[in-house]
Amino acid sequence: MATVPMIAAGEEEGQGSRAAIAARGPEIAFFDLETSVPQRAGQGYALLEFGAILVCPRRLVEVASYATLVRPADLAVISAATVRCNGITRDAVATAPSFLDVADAVYHILHGRVWAGHNILRFDLPRIREAFNEIGRSPPEPKGTIDTLPLLTQRFGRRAGDMKMASLANYFGLGKQKHRSLDDVRMNLEVVKYCATVLFLEASLPEVLTAENLVEHAITRSKTNGASSPEAKKSEANSSPDSSKRQHTISQVNNSTPDGDNQETVEPATNRDPTELISHIEEMKLDATMQMDASSSVFSGFLEPADVSTDCIKISVTPSYHTQRTFIKHKDSPLHLCCAGLKVHFGVSTKFLDNAGRPKLNIVVDIPEDLSEVLEFCDNLAQRSLQESGSASEWRPLMKKYGYVNRPTVRLNIPTTVSSDASIYSTDIYKREPSGYIQKLAFSKVDAAELDPLFVRGNKLDAFFSLEIYDYQQNAGIRLVAKRLVVHSKQHQP
Numbered sequence: 001m002a003t004v005p006m007i008a009a010g011e012e013e014g015q016g017s018r019a020a021i022a023a024r025g026p027e028i029a030f031f032d033l034e035t036s037v038p039q040r041a042g043q044g045y046a047l048l049e050f051g052a053i054l055v056c057p058r059r060l061v062e063v064a065s066y067a068t069l070v071r072p073a074d075l076a077v078i079s080a081a082t083v084r085c086n087g088i089t090r091d092a093v094a095t096a097p098s099f100l101d102v103a104d105a106v107y108h109i110l111h112g113r114v115w116a117g118h119n120i121l122r123f124d125l126p127r128i129r130e131a132f133n134e135i136g137r138s139p140p141e142p143k144g145t146i147d148t149l150p151l152l153t154q155r156f157g158r159r160a161g162d163m164k165m166a167s168l169a170n171y172f173g174l175g176k177q178k179h180r181s182l183d184d185v186r187m188n189l190e191v192v193k194y195c196a197t198v199l200f201l202e203a204s205l206p207e208v209l210t211a212e213n214l215v216e217h218a219i220t221r222s223k224t225n226g227a228s229s230p231e232a233k234k235s236e237a238n239s240s241p242d243s244s245k246r247q248h249t250i251s252q253v254n255n256s257t258p259d260g261d262n263q264e265t266v267e268p269a270t271n272r273d274p275t276e277l278i279s280h281i282e283e284m285k286l287d288a289t290m291q292m293d294a295s296s297s298v299f300s301g302f303l304e305p306a307d308v309s310t311d312c313i314k315i316s317v318t319p320s321y322h323t324q325r326t327f328i329k330h331k332d333s334p335l336h337l338c339c340a341g342l343k344v345h346f347g348v349s350t351k352f353l354d355n356a357g358r359p360k361l362n363i364v365v366d367i368p369e370d371l372s373e374v375l376e377f378c379d380n381l382a383q384r385s386l387q388e389s390g391s392a393s394e395w396r397p398l399m400k401k402y403g404y405v406n407r408p409t410v411r412l413n414i415p416t417t418v419s420s421d422a423s424i425y426s427t428d429i430y431k432r433e434p435s436g437y438i439q440k441l442a443f444s445k446v447d448a449a450e451l452d453p454l455f456v457r458g459n460k461l462d463a464f465f466s467l468e469i470y471d472y473q474q475n476a477g478i479r480l481v482a483k484r485l486v487v488h489s490k491q492h493q494p
Helices: 080-086 099-110 120-134 148-156 165-171 181-204 211-225 230-237 276-286 369-388
Strands: 003-008 028-035 047-056 061-069 114-117 144-147 313-320 323-330 336-349 361-366 394-396 400-402 407-414 416-419 422-425 428-432 438-440 460-472 475-488
Touching (some): 028 120, 047 080, 047 099, 047 181, 061 099, 061 181, 099 120, 120 144, 165 181, 313 369, 323 369, 323 460, 336 369, 369 475
Parallel strands (some): 114 144
Antiparallel strands (some): 003 061, 028 047, 336 361, 336 460, 361 407, 428 438
């Protein structure tokens, strides 16, 4: 059978093909391509097979799958080298659907989700874009990507040699890589689970189970024996030179993804913390942002503008001691928003002070049209509610527009709290490295000078923030309070 329909876990084949993915939930799309092997310079890759599984990011279990062979326009591109690589013959795809026939299904599975795969940034992503361009359609776009090749190389180290999928599978005893899309993505998921488990155990007993201690013990034993074991030599001999295409790292994706073949070498980090892969898996729920998939992050409940229905936004008033508090709610829950790639318009400002005389830190960012529409609706709704309550305070608009294009901007507040007689930031601040690695920044005190290099005009960031209505000293409005800010490093910016 050329095509395996989208099957939800636990269903019989052929059921739930569209329903399983119609909700466009927080699942991560692990996918893999099999292609022809180019025989001459300048010859491109022909897509021969697409396979994907949807994975719940909280439990790392498969919830649905899809696979199909693809008939290329010219069967002659399937050479003997191609058959040796993945076993796909001309006869196997002669009656398979063309990519045009399956493009809708592929788009529906991938678009708007976090993508994961081994070496997908260099190989699979360019091939997907090429395939859609060839049929004159816009390609699907991810919320973020997790490329396991650089991620596992950097965090797990080169314990499995070249870190190709076949080598990793052999290292963990998962069997031989089949080089078929659906089999490979399932193997990829198992490899991630195994790596995370090993690092979790090492973090629990670092003095006993760290990679450095195990390697040191192995070297000592090897010196005692005087030679490498025959099993090790046999394992190295059986490692296939083309056995891997995939890796995982969390990173921003743009249309200038570098092209390349299906292999990549990544130098391991010199100082590896065994807990960092675990952290990465938590972060991929995050922002996976990610590039962000807020519903799958630890910041559950933060909505992207496209997920907000203005018909569901209401003003809620709750009595609080001798006053009352006003909230903006979406479907009966406090409205919290997230938005990726916001550009800093003005850096850290300290001109406003709180009641204790401490600076109220904030930055001004440009916002996209969809976020502007949601905030404008909230602003107008809250203003009407305040007027109907009889308040005489002057309403301060949430958005301001600058420049000849009247670009809308908003102010993101970075609140502080007092802990042990010292002020600290209430906002979690992260930095995204060019590799896609996200690191939480630690600050021992509140110091605007430390934030200045991060929030330089033109820098980009991903923001998670809440909307708080205030009415104080004859001034009223909506204050945007940053809960998490992920600052893109300079090199990471498109």
